Amino acid sequence: MDAEVELRQLAATINVCTDCRLHLSRKLAVPGEGPLNAAVMFIGEGPGFHENEQGRPFVGAAGRFLEELLAGIGLTREQVFICNVVKCRPPGNRDPAPDEIEACSKYLDAQIRLVNPRVIVTLGRFSMARYFPGARISALHGKARQIGGRTVVAMYHPAAALHQPSLRPQVEADFAALGPLIDAARVAEEPAPYSADPTQLKLF
Numbered sequence: 001m002d003a004e005v006e007l008r009q010l011a012a013t014i015n016v017c018t019d020c021r022l023h024l025s026r027k028l029a030v031p032g033e034g035p036l037n038a039a040v041m042f043i044g045e046g047p048g049f050h051e052n053e054q055g056r057p058f059v060g061a062a063g064r065f066l067e068e069l070l071a072g073i074g075l076t077r078e079q080v081f082i083c084n085v086v087k088c089r090p091p092g093n094r095d096p097a098p099d100e101i102e103a104c105s106k107y108l109d110a111q112i113r114l115v116n117p118r119v120i121v122t123l124g125r126f127s128m129a130r131y132f133p134g135a136r137i138s139a140l141h142g143k144a145r146q147i148g149g150r151t152v153v154a155m156y157h158p159a160a161a162l163h164q165p166s167l168r169p170q171v172e173a174d175f176a177a178l179g180p181l182i183d184a185a186r187v188a189e190e191p192a193p194y195s196a197d198p199t200q201l202k203l204f
Ligand code: SF4
Pocket: 014, 017, 018, 019, 020, 021, 022, 023, 029, 086, 087, 088, 100, 103, 104
């Protein structure tokens, strides 16, 4: 099947998914958005209040900050793929539960397979844990790793910098360093098929 069609069908499936309890409290599922040929995929945690209302990722204050950070490295949100670990809003903005993340992981796996990004940027603890189980974001943020031929960088969630202004300079510095990483990844070989196998992890 054409990958563009498959990505659209995946979003349609997510919009009516009932595979975990988060479907009970959502208003709109938030499948994620971006071009099929995006070189970079940003993976956040889960939809917040505004995302749940609009069915789009990163549309609140954290989204505006993300757009600012992208502009700083010459990118617009239309050029990157933006999604979350869970596609429906955890009630009251609580953390997503392990079984909810597990239930939703098939959709994120499919998005990574279809978009096949050269660079994956995890935003926050939950997407970081997919690639770096047990790691602490305070130690890992901004550092690039190669996983299956793909560059994976863990970053603080933009919302963290909004809630804790002392983090903001660090988040801005991590993003500034992302630009050259993306440039290097664009000219690297096509990534291998997606694998989250931590044994493939090695220092970049
Ligand atoms: Fe389905 Fe994911 Fe929404 Fe749970 S969070 S209902 S698994 S789309």
